[in-house]
Amino acid sequence: MTNPFRIIDGSLPVSSLLYEDEELVSSQDGVGLYDGKEKTVGRQNGTIQLTTHRLMYIDQAYPQRNSLSLALSAVRQTEFYAGFLTSSPKITIFIHTDTRPPPTPTTPSSSLLPVINVGELSTPMQSWVCPVCSYNNPPTASEGRPKCVLCGVIRDNRAYVASITHTPLHRSPSLPSLRLPVSSTDSPLSESLTISESSNSQPESIECSVCTYLNHPSMTSCEVCGTLLYKRKVPSRSSGSTPFSSSPPPSTPNGTPLEASIPSRDMLRMSFRKGGYKPFYNSLKKALMRKAWEGSDALSQRGSGGASGAPRLGIQGIFESMDNNVVVVSENMHAGLRDLEALMTKAKEMVELASSLNTKLTAQEEEQARRRALHPDLSLGLSMITEPEEATFIRSSLAQLGLPTMAVTQDMVKDEDSYHEELARELAGILSGKGVTGKGLLGTGEGIIGLDEVWCGWNRARGVALVPPSSLLLSVPYLSQYTSPPIELRVFRSGLRVLHTPKYSNNAFSERLVALLNATPAGFKTIIDIAMGEHMSVGLAEEMIQDVEDAGRVARDDGGANDETRWYVNILHDYVWDGAEAPS
Amino acid sequence: MTTPERPKLQTYTLSSGYVLPSIHAWPPFFTQQRNPTIIADQISHWTRIILSYARHRRLFVLRIQDADLREDNQWSEIFWNPRIKRVMKPRHLETLIESMVNAGEAAYEPPRQTSSVLIFWRTPEEWAELLHEWATNTGHLNTILTFYEIIEPEVPSQFTDMPLPLLRKALNTLTKTGRAQIIERAEGGGVRFFAR
Numbered sequence: 001m002t003n004p005f006r007i008i009d010g011s012l013p014v015s016s017l018l019y020e021d022e023e024l025v026s027s028q029d030g031v032g033l034y035d036g037k038e039k040t041v042g043r044q045n046g047t048i049q050l051t052t053h054r055l056m057y058i059d060q061a062y063p064q065r066n067s068l069s070l071a072l073s074a075v076r077q078t079e080f081y082a083g084f085l086t087s088s089p090k091i092t093i094f095i096h097t098d099t100r101p102p103p104t105p106t107t108p109s110s111s112l113l114p115v116i117n118v119g120e121l122s123t124p125m126q127s128w129v130c131p132v133c134s135y136n137n138p139p140t141a142s143e144g145r146p147k148c149v150l151c152g153v154i155r156d157n158r159a160y161v162a163s164i165t166h167t168p169l170h171r172s173p174s175l176p177s178l179r180l181p182v183s184s185t186d187s188p189l190s191e192s193l194t195i196s197e198s199s200n201s202q203p204e205s206i207e208c209s210v211c212t213y214l215n216h217p218s219m220t221s222c223e224v225c226g227t228l229l230y231k232r233k234v235p236s237r238s239s240g241s242t243p244f245s246s247s248p249p250p251s252t253p254n255g256t257p258l259e260a261s262i263p264s265r266d267m268l269r270m271s272f273r274k275g276g277y278k279p280f281y282n283s284l285k286k287a288l289m290r291k292a293w294e295g296s297d298a299l300s301q302r303g304s305g306g307a308s309g310a311p312r313l314g315i316q317g318i319f320e321s322m323d324n325n326v327v328v329v330s331e332n333m334h335a336g337l338r339d340l341e342a343l344m345t346k347a348k349e350m351v352e353l354a355s356s357l358n359t360k361l362t363a364q365e366e367e368q369a370r371r372r373a374l375h376p377d378l379s380l381g382l383s384m385i386t387e388p389e390e391a392t393f394i395r396s397s398l399a400q401l402g403l404p405t406m407a408v409t410q411d412m413v414k415d416e417d418s419y420h421e422e423l424a425r426e427l428a429g430i431l432s433g434k435g436v437t438g439k440g441l442l443g444t445g446e447g448i449i450g451l452d453e454v455w456c457g458w459n460r461a462r463g464v465a466l467v468p469p470s471s472l473l474l475s476v477p478y479l480s481q482y483t484s485p486p487i488e489l490r491v492f493r494s495g496l497r498v499l500h501t502p503k504y505s506n507n508a509f510s511e512r513l514v515a516l517l518n519a520t521p522a523g524f525k526t527i528i529d530i531a532m533g534e535h536m537s538v539g540l541a542e543e544m545i546q547d548v549e550d551a552g553r554v555a556r557d558d559g560g561a562n563d564e565t566r567w568y569v570n571i572l573h574d575y576v577w578d579g580a581e582a583p584s
Numbered sequence: 585m586t587t588p589e590r591p592k593l594q595t596y597t598l599s600s601g602y603v604l605p606s607i608h609a610w611p612p613f614f615t616q617q618r619n620p621t622i623i624a625d626q627i628s629h630w631t632r633i634i635l636s637y638a639r640h641r642r643l644f645v646l647r648i649q650d651a652d653l654r655e656d657n658q659w660s661e662i663f664w665n666p667r668i669k670r671v672m673k674p675r676h677l678e679t680l681i682e683s684m685v686n687a688g689e690a691a692y693e694p695p696r697q698t699s700s701v702l703i704f705w706r707t708p709e710e711w712a713e714l715l716h717e718w719a720t721n722t723g724h725l726n727t728i729l730t731f732y733e734i735i736e737p738e739v740p741s742q743f744t745d746m747p748l749p750l751l752r753k754a755l756n757t758l759t760k761t762g763r764a765q766i767i768e769r770a771e772g773g774g775v776r777f778f779a780r
Binding site: 524546549550551552555556557558559560566568570571572573575577578579580 | 593595602603604605606607608610611612613614615616617618619621622625626629632633636640669670671
């Protein structure tokens with residue numbers, strides 16, 4: 001793996017820093033870098049460029065010296081700090097520590113300071129000549145083992161070594177974007193390379209082995225006799241004499257110390273002093289999600305692994321991906337339905353569990369009651385006081401959740417009619433509260449309930465084996481057989497359906513209403529008065545009064561205060577004319 | 585059904601001498617009811633009030649604008665009951681008028697609109713009989729009388745202020761039986777009564 005940080009030459013225009021498959025995503029100026037909690041010296045004012053593959057810091061003051069880039073593939077995590085008062089907003093980037101290479105024993109000094117050695121530099125980002133077709137491949141920002149753009153042969157290290165031998169880095173015309181750190185001109189490029197690269201500022205010439213002409217370092221064959229030039233190194237005065245010499249401490253040729261080193265921490269913090277952090281952070285996250293470097297990586301892997309050697313293209317490829325999608329979707333659906341089926345098969349067991357819990361609690365309660373009766377003094381104990389309370393609580397919640405007996409399901413009865421009859425018997429128990437410890441749905445006071453509430457309450461009691469509304473409607477006619485006083489269904493003019501006890505039948509209610517109105521001194525009641533008196537909702541009261549009105553027993557008066565409707569006993573029917581009779 | 589606690593509705597005598605029925609003091613009477621039976625009762629009582637009051641005050645025309653007026657208007661005495669703070673709503677009056685027209689107790693005048701009616705506290709046929717009787721008794725048979733002479737006589741008669749459309753309706757029934765002849769003139773029509 002490579003060091004994710006790289007020194008780049010920020011004096012070049014950004015577009016020329018990009019690799020062929022890299023795109024500029026976002027940029028923001030006025031950014032400073034932090035090394036841990038401390039400001040990084042020399043990298044306090046620059047521009048951050050976000051590409052699909054890298055994050056680049058271009059220093060404003062010393063773009064050549066202090067600019068650096070970070071491969072996005074090394075980013076482990078990002079953090080965002082919105083800023084407070086004088087503190088600027090910051091984005092912290094955590095870097096995979098395990099990707100850092102162990103220091104090579106042959107380059108001991110480079111491990112002390114994170115100066116890039118050529119071995120690290122080389123791996124993904126160099127241009128290289130294909131050993132098969134000799135095509136000079138452009139550098140790519142993608143990781144993984146690249147393959148030749150022209151012939152598709154995967155690059156091996158041998159080929160790379162050969163290429164770098166013949167195309168010295170900083171002279172290569174195909175490498176405008178990559179520039180070695182200033183300090184690295186002093187260090188040997190690589191211990192593996194016995195290249196005749198000069199370590200001082202003056203480039204070293206290559207001596208031809210045949211005619212001894214000193215060729216320019218960029219030449220690969222002798223200018224005079226055409227002999228292939230080998231890496232015979234002409235001794236120079238300042239460079240390390242052996243290829244395995246250690247790197248000198250990083251310093252610029254003119255002796256000034258390096259102002260900003262490559263960050264050694266496994267995190268990078270960017271302070272956005274001129275704002276713009278939000279869009280930048282968003283695009284950073286998008287770029288991290290996109291994983292552009294992996295895309296080409298995967299492509300190359302597929303290319304190497306697959307027999308076809310190339311991804312499917314064209315209509316065939318589209319069809320293939322569509323087929324794959326269909327397979328994936330149907331697999332997901334089947335997996336989801338399997339879960340549901342499993343739940344259905346377990347439903348009975350769950351109901352059994354609930355009922356067994358219920359019986360256990362009943363037994364326990366009885367036993368405690370007996371014990372308390374036997375030993376009245378014991379009931380003063382704290383445990384004896386609290387336990388029944390807990391038990392009642394559990395029981396009441398159980399009663400709300402479960403049925404006293406097993407829920408009736410269609411497979412338990414022989415035909416449809418008896419199924420609905422059984423359902424009606426069960427519903428009767430729920431409504432009247434018989435057999436259930438808790439209060440019945442109809443309760444003690446109301447005696448009238450909407451069918452929707454019944455359905456919800458019933459299904460809550462059943463838990464899993466739910467009853468469809470159609471079954472409820474079909475079982476309601478049987479209901480009066482199993483309830484006393486009989487519970488009847490009533491459909492109002494609006495379509496509202498309720499279940500009610502005889503107390504709330506139309507006749508009983510209208511008698512009550514007329515008596516109530518007659519007993520009122522003013523002779524009228526509003527809907528709210530009536531609803532409160534009957535302990536029912538206003539909407540329900542309105543429906544019931546309308547039914548009484550339909551029978552002609554009450555009359556409305558809309559002229560009251562607040563536009564509320566007042567209800568009067570209808571006297572028109574029995575009215576005898578007592579007004580003036582004009583002479584005809 | 586009635587209990588003694590509820591105050592009994594009272595009749596009310598207007599300053600004009602007209603006695604409002606006790607039902608006029610019942611607040612729901614001023615609200616358009618929803619139950620068809622109640623509506624029928626309500627309409628019949630209202631129609632009776634309107635007709636008897638119109639006869640009492642000799643009112644011939646009723647407009648929807650006469651409803652919802654809490655001020656002195658020839659109709660406000662019956663359409664506004666300040667004692668129970670209830671007033672006739674225009675929509676309610678519209679349905680009342682409609683049912684009166686359907687029952688032949690009123691007619692839209694002018695025709696093809698529904699906001700103004702002639703009130704038939706006497707039907708056109710009854711008016712026709714009265715007219716013919718009056719012409720016979722006053723010796724106007726076989727002579728030409730202008731409409732103006734009938735509805736604005738020098739001595740006030742029962743036909744004073746009668747609307748011309750109503751007079752024409754009445755006379756038309758007489759012409760059908762050959763007891764009168766309408767003579768049209770540019771300056772206004774006239775009529776000649778014949779004896780039977």
